Amino acid sequence: HVLTAVARVRFAELRVDGRLLAVGRGTVTGEGRWLGVSLLEVLPEARRQGFAAAVVHALAAWGAAEGATRAFLQVEQRNVGAVALYRRLGFTTHHTYLTRVAP
Structure with a gap:
């Protein structure tokens, strides 16, 4: 329910030779x-090959078609690694927060 409760939601996947990467x-x-x-995730052995960027671009194209003008x-x-990728894609830091874990 948490993953799909939003009215406009899309999951993107990238497969190579049938293998989900x-x-x-x-x-x-x-x-x-x-x-x-x-929830962007790339298999460790498939990282640094442009797969995460491809997923973000696919989601951005879908979002734009749905009327989104910001991301x-x-x-x-x-x-x-992810921070560097998102920076290359044009994202900047808007704010930060701290997550605390009980001892």
Whole structure:
């Protein structure tokens, strides 16, 4: 329910020779203005080959077709590879937050 409760949601996947290598989720919200990119994952052995960017581009194309004019995502700051990818794709830091874990 959490993954699909938004009215406009799309999952993108990238397969090579039938093998699933990358996935991501896009939602269009905020009166249709915002594409939210989440749950992007690439198999470790398939990283740094452009698959994550391809998934983001596919979700962005879908979002634009749905009327989205802006995009957002969340990423852990310590995930330097993902942060670098998103920066190359034009994303910038809007704000940060701290997640606390109980001892």
